[in-house]
Amino acid sequence: MPRPHPSSGFAPGLPAPPRLARGTTLPRRSCAAAVPAPLGTRSREALSDAMAPLGELLAGVRGVLLDISGVLYDSGAGGGTAIAGSVEAVARLKRSRLKVRFCTNESQKSRAELVGQLRRLGFDISEGEVTAPAPAACQILKERGLRPHLLIHDGVRSEFDQIDTSNPNCVVIADAGESFSYQNMNSAFQVLMELENPVLISLGKGRYYKETSGLMLDVGPYMKALEYACGIQAEVVGKPSPEFFKSALQAIGVEAHQAVMIGDDIVGDVGGAQRCGMRALQVRTGKFRPSDEHHPEVKADGYVDNLAEAVDLLLQHVDK
Numbered sequence: 001m002p003r004p005h006p007s008s009g010f011a012p013g014l015p016a017p018p019r020l021a022r023g024t025t026l027p028r029r030s031c032a033a034a035v036p037a038p039l040g041t042r043s044r045e046a047l048s049d050a051m052a053p054l055g056e057l058l059a060g061v062r063g064v065l066l067d068i069s070g071v072l073y074d075s076g077a078g079g080g081t082a083i084a085g086s087v088e089a090v091a092r093l094k095r096s097r098l099k100v101r102f103c104t105n106e107s108q109k110s111r112a113e114l115v116g117q118l119r120r121l122g123f124d125i126s127e128g129e130v131t132a133p134a135p136a137a138c139q140i141l142k143e144r145g146l147r148p149h150l151l152i153h154d155g156v157r158s159e160f161d162q163i164d165t166s167n168p169n170c171v172v173i174a175d176a177g178e179s180f181s182y183q184n185m186n187s188a189f190q191v192l193m194e195l196e197n198p199v200l201i202s203l204g205k206g207r208y209y210k211e212t213s214g215l216m217l218d219v220g221p222y223m224k225a226l227e228y229a230c231g232i233q234a235e236v237v238g239k240p241s242p243e244f245f246k247s248a249l250q251a252i253g254v255e256a257h258q259a260v261m262i263g264d265d266i267v268g269d270v271g272g273a274q275r276c277g278m279r280a281l282q283v284r285t286g287k288f289r290p291s292d293e294h295h296p297e298v299k300a301d302g303y304v305d306n307l308a309e310a311v312d313l314l315l316q317h318v319d320k
């Protein structure tokens with residue numbers, strides 16, 4: 001799909017880095033020569049000038065997929081914390097002409113619990129607006145007559161209420177948190193080893209995510225352990241699986257080339273969305289690390305400080 005490629009998103013006076021055949025990097029606040037005023041204090045004109053190249057890239061966008069953890073909020077004790085500006089940014093987006101869908105790999109909580117938590121933080125979000133891996137996995141289990149051994153967090157167990165788990169013929173692994181004990185991992189391993197054709201379904205394959213207390217291991221390392229022990233390859237339901245992004249786009253009736261993904265995971269969110277033909281922005285919140293902007297394989301179409309900045313850009317340029 002043809003995309004416009006801005007020549008540079010760097011502020012005047014800054015040497016362009018030796019990369020960015022694809023991505024555009026907005027001026028970073030940590031760069032002394034290019035320190036822009038905080039978003040709220042910059043004039044609309046200054047903001048518009050700084051972001052023009054990236055703004056051009058957003059022309060024609062009709063729909064937005066939003067990652068949740070690390071973009072809307074950081075999970076953690078007491079329900080987590082909203083990321084500054086995100087509540088209002090979601091509200092502005094939903095008031096606009098853009099179609100919005102939340103696309104998450106959250107697998108510790110049911111959608112009902114996740115949405116309840118986000119609503120308590122002030123977000124305008126409902127269960128029907130969320131694409132999450134557990135319901136997608138349930139559909140696959142039913143379609144293929146699979147009866148899973150579940151290695152999951154108790155918080156998401158209700159999503160599997162209608163699933164037959166007797167005499168398991170596959171394993172479903174999700175972000176089980178504290179339930180990733182040796183005993184539970186070994187039980188899943190034993191189920192797989194007894195199957196003639198072992199099937200391992202993983203809800204996402206993230207390496208880590210950020211909670212308010214720090215970075216946390218995600219399901220990916222445990223999925224890899226079972227793959228290694230059993231000599232098999234897991235089927236991933238969730239980002240970066242193309243089917244998962246497509247189902248989120250179908251839900252809002254938007255084609256991939258008309259959509260932009262906004263996420264904090266350079267591989268799962270940005271790389272996955274780009275492989276589907278979407279544009280993708282990485283936010284510098286959540287699990288973002290500065291090294292992500294020099295990732296050897298994935299370049300975002302743009303990097304923004306947070307969701308509020310992404311929404312500013314979108315709302316300035318999508319109708320042009």
Ligand SMILES: [Mg+2]
Pocket residue numbers: 067068069070071263264265286
């Ligand atoms: Mg995230």
